[in-house]
Amino acid sequence: MKDPYIQDNGTLKNKLGIKEYDELNSAEKDIGFVKLIDVGEEFK
Numbered sequence: 001m002k003d004p005y006i007q008d009n010g011t012l013k014n015k016l017g018i019k020e021y022d023e024l025n026s027a028e029k030d031i032g033f034v035k036l037i038d039v040g041e042e043f044k
Contacts, residue, residue, distance in 0.1 A: 007019060009021075011024055
């Protein structure tokens with residue numbers, strides 16, 4: 001059975017429309033970092 005959450009090339013489907021693993025990995029790191037900064041700002 002084919003996993004409905006994985007693209008044909010093995011990368012997870014995502015709302016960003018990214019198809020390459022390395023590009024998706026980098027985008028997720030950037031998004032996570034920005035969210036971490038936002039959380040830190042709430043506690044100042």
